[in-house]
Amino acid sequence: MIRMEQVKKSFGSNHVLQGVDLHIPKAESMVIIGGSGTGKSVALKCILGLVRPDSGRIMVDGQDAKTAERDAFLARFGMLFQGAALFDSLSVWQNVAFRLLRGSLKRPKDEAREIAIEKLRRVGLKADVADRYPAELSGGMQKRVGLARAIAADPEIIFFDEPTTGLDPIMAGVINDLIREIVVEMGATAMTITHDMSSVRAIADKVAMLHDGVIQWTGPVGDLDASGDPYVAQFISGSPDGPIEAVR
Amino acid sequence: MTYALSFLAGLGALTLSLLAALGRITLFTLETISHFFRPPFYFKEFGHAVLNIGYFSLPVVGLTTIFTGGALALQIYAGGARFNAEAVVPQIVAIGIVRELGPVLVGLMIAARVTSSIAAEIATMKVTEQIDALVTLSTNPMKYLTAPRVLAALIVVPFLVAVGDIIGIMGGWLLATQTLDFNSATYLRNTADFLEASDIVSSLVKGSVFGGIAALMGCYFGMNSGRGAQGVGRATKGSVEAAAVLILAANFVLTGIFFAS
Numbered sequence: 119m120i121r122m123e124q125v126k127k128s129f130g131s132n133h134v135l136q137g138v139d140l141h142i143p144k145a146e147s148m149v150i151i152g153g154s155g156t157g158k159s160v161a162l163k164c165i166l167g168l169v170r171p172d173s174g175r176i177m178v179d180g181q182d183a184k185t186a187e188r189d190a191f192l193a194r195f196g197m198l199f200q201g202a203a204l205f206d207s208l209s210v211w212q213n214v215a216f217r218l219l220r221g222s223l224k225r226p227k228d229e230a231r232e233i234a235i236e237k238l239r240r241v242g243l244k245a246d247v248a249d250r251y252p253a254e255l256s257g258g259m260q261k262r263v264g265l266a267r268a269i270a271a272d273p274e275i276i277f278f279d280e281p282t283t284g285l286d287p288i289m290a291g292v293i294n295d296l297i298r299e300i301v302v303e304m305g306a307t308a309m310t311i312t313h314d315m316s317s318v319r320a321i322a323d324k325v326a327m328l329h330d331g332v333i334q335w336t337g338p339v340g341d342l343d344a345s346g347d348p349y350v351a352q353f354i355s356g357s358p359d360g361p362i363e364a365v366r
Numbered sequence: 367m368t369y370a371l372s373f374l375a376g377l378g379a380l381t382l383s384l385l386a387a388l389g390r391i392t393l394f395t396l397e398t399i400s401h402f403f404r405p406p407f408y409f410k411e412f413g414h415a416v417l418n419i420g421y422f423s424l425p426v427v428g429l430t431t432i433f434t435g436g437a438l439a440l441q442i443y444a445g446g447a448r449f450n451a452e453a454v455v456p457q458i459v460a461i462g463i464v465r466e467l468g469p470v471l472v473g474l475m476i477a478a479r480v481t482s483s484i485a486a487e488i489a490t491m492k493v494t495e496q497i498d499a500l501v502t503l504s505t506n507p508m509k510y511l512t513a514p515r516v517l518a519a520l521i522v523v524p525f526l527v528a529v530g531d532i533i534g535i536m537g538g539w540l541l542a543t544q545t546l547d548f549n550s551a552t553y554l555r556n557t558a559d560f561l562e563a564s565d566i567v568s569s570l571v572k573g574s575v576f577g578g579i580a581a582l583m584g585c586y587f588g589m590n591s592g593r594g595a596q597g598v599g600r601a602t603k604g605s606v607e608a609a610a611v612l613i614l615a616a617n618f619v620l621t622g623i624f625f626a627s
Contacts, residue, residue, distance in 0.1 A: 168498050192504045203499035205491075217503050220406065267503075 119144040119307045120165060120275070125174035126331075127160055134160050135171070136331030142324075147301050147308040149318050149339070151353060152328035153362060158311035159200075161328065162277055165309075166195060178275070189222060196273035196306075198297075200280040202264035204252035211248035214238060214266045223271050237266040241296055258289040265293070269300055276301065278310040282317050294320035315354055318342070327353065329362060394586050401506070401513035408514050415518035419480050419581070423526055426479055430471050431463070431530040435537025438462055443546055455548065456556040459538035464565045465625070468531040470617050473576030476523060477609035481584040484515055485605035488588025489598040497589070512585040516578060523577025524570040531569055568624040575620065576613045583609035 120142040127135040134157035142148040150158050163169040165176055167183060176183040183191065204213045214234035218225045225233070235245045241262040252260055261281065268276055281297060282290035294317050301308045301321070310321050318325060319339060326336040327350050335347040342354065352360030439459050446452045488511055491497050500507045535557060542548035583605045591601035 163498070166502055168501055189504050192502060195502060197499070197502045199495045199499055201494055203495040205496055205499070216505075220408075221504050223504075 119146075119179060120309065121175075121177040122161070122165070123175040123177075125161070125164055125171045125176060127157070127164060127169060127171045133331055135164070135174075137174070138328070138331070138333055140326055140333055140336070142307060142309055144307055145305050147298075147310070147321055147323045148326060149310045149312060149322035149324070150326045150328055151311075151313060151315075151318060151350075153313065153353070156328050157331060158328055159279060162279060162309065162311055166192070166197070166277070193217075193222065193271070194274045195277065196268035196271065196275070197277040198261070198264045198268045198279065198281055200283055202252070202260040204260055204263055204267070206252055209249050209251055210238070210255070210263050211235060213252065213263060214248075214270050216267060217271045233270060234266070237270050238263070240269070240300070241266045242292070257284055258286075258293070261285065261289075261293055262296070265296060265300070269304065272304065273306065275307045275309070276304075278308065278312075278321075280312055280314075281310065281321075282312065282314050287316075290314065290316065291320070297321050313353075390590075391582075391586055394589075395582060397508055398512050398516050398582065398585070401509045402517055404509075406509070408510055411510060411514040412518055415515045415581075416522055418483075419476070419515070419519050419577070420522035420526060423476060423479055424529065426475050427472050427526050427530045428533050430475050431468060431534035432537035432540075434467055434471060435459060435463055435534035435539075436541040438467065438534075439538035439541045439546070443542070452546075455538065455542055455546070456553045457560040459542075460535055460557040460561050461565065463534035463538070464531045464561060464569045466617075466621070468534050469527045469569050469572035469576060470613070471534075472523065472527045472530045472573060473580065473613040473617070474610055476519070476526070476577060476580045477583075477606055477613060480519065481580045481605050481609040482602050484581060484584025485588040485591075486598055486602045488585060489591035489601040492589065492591050493593060493598060507589070512582075512589070515585060516581040519577035519581035520574050521577075523580070524573035526577075527569055527573030531566075564624065568620065571624075572617060572620050575616050579612045579616060580609045583612065 120140075122138050122140040125135055125138040126133075138161055140148075140161075150161065152158050160169055164171045165178070165183060167188070178186070178191070178194070181191070204210075205216070208216070211231050211234040212219065214237055215230040217223050218230035218233060219227065231248070235248050238245065238247060243259065243262050243266070247255070247259065247263075252263065255263065265281075278297060281293055285293060297308070297310070298321050300306075308321070310317065312318060322339040324336065325339050325342055327334045327347065329349050334349045335345055337345060342350065345351065348361050352362050439455050442455045442458045443452050446454055488497075491511075497507050500510060539550070539553050539557070542553055543550045587601040587605035587608065591597045
């Protein structure tokens with residue numbers, strides 16, 4: 119479904135991605151782990167075309183991301199941003215139904231609102247939230263609204279960028295469970311980037327470890343604890359000693 | 367010799383960076399204009415921009431121009447008294463407000479009020495990944511955020527300038543008739559007789575150009591802001607500085623075009 123081949127990206131002298139190879143089969147949930155600043159978000163943004171890679175190839179369903187028709191290409195994706203990235207000037211339902219109110223997926227306003235409320239229910243929010251504004255919601259509620267927006271147009275592929283950052287452990291657990299349920303229910307292909315190990319275990323079918331600009335290890339989530347890879351072992355144990363340099 | 371070389375190198379680097387910025391702004395402007403003619407069109411965003419830039423700027427435009435018109439009348443009266451030319455107050459106030467002060471003051475007020483708010487809003491959207499979210503929702507940020515604001519400013523600011531011109535002249539008339547003993551009917555007749563169509567056209571054209579510059583700078587600096595609160599602050603400050611300088615430069619050029627001959 120998604121294939122990255124030797125993807126490289128530098129910002130000045132900072133070589134963030136140095137040849138990333140990654141394959142995510144259809145309907146599989148892949149979680150990319152790695153320390154802060156290792157290029158997880160950059161890899162994700164390269165797939166979406168938000169960041170242009172310096173070299174390498176990104177294929178989605180055999181189609182080159184660089185040459186694909188942008189609107190049709192992006193219509194296949196939903197994305198939950200780290201800070202939810204809700205539009206302040208729009209009400210909650212207008213945020214959720216953003217894609218359904220304009221462009222090729224445009225629906226009548228009443229229908230779009232109904233779908234938005236249905237998606238809000240799906241993520242555990244009541245209909246009375248629909249007419250509130252993002253600034254009136256807690257961090258956890260904003261994440262749920264972001265999740266509802268990501269799934270509003272029933273995308274084939276969903277990206278989750280640090281879905282539990284800034285949430286308390288209970289709310290993080292709720293969001294993890296929601297993501298897992300929705301991905302399974304929709305049969306969507308999912309790519310999540312996180313450094314929260316509880317998210318990894320809750321969401322992932324497969325895990326990839328990104329370090330030094332390349333994928334150091336990839337395998338099923340069940341193999342994570344016995345991966346034999348020193349980078350993965352150090353990352354999941356959180357130990358300062360190991361091949362990953364800890365800046366203190 | 368070394369100092370001279372490093373001075374020249376610095377000068378060259380500065381020139382290159384200025385030219386690069388000019389190139390980026392030109393491309394940004396051309397892309398914005400291209401979105402005026404290519405669907406989809408976001409009428410609701412355009413309507414919001416018309417309200418924000420036009421309607422909600424009326425109080426500040428009115429207050430700025432009424433005080434300036436009054437002060438101008440007083441200055442001309444006091445200056446004219448030195449060579450017995452007090453009677454020219456209505457004519458000079460009219461020409462001064464319509465040709466220069468009306469459009470320039472409105473342009474600068476728009477730069478202060480609208481450019482800063484556009485830059486801060488878009489920069490904050492960039493910092494909080496809302497611009498990226500727009501892209502993932504198949505919406506071109508240039509089309510959704512920039513084009514409606516710039517188009518609204520191009521259309522609405524001439525109206526603001528017209529209102530500012532009228533209120534500015536009214537400020538001069540109020541001061542002249544209430545404190546300088548001018549006859550009201552004569553003052554208004556002298557104002558109307560002295561103004562020519564080209565004065566009004568130049569005023570409105572300047573308004574449109576200044577409005578376009580103000581909105582473009584807000585959008586450009588917002589879209590290219592750096593990270594964090596500091597990035598938003600820099601974008602806002604830079605946008606107002608650039609808009610103000612470009613408005614004054616454009617005023618010089620347009621005045622030359624309209625009135626040099």
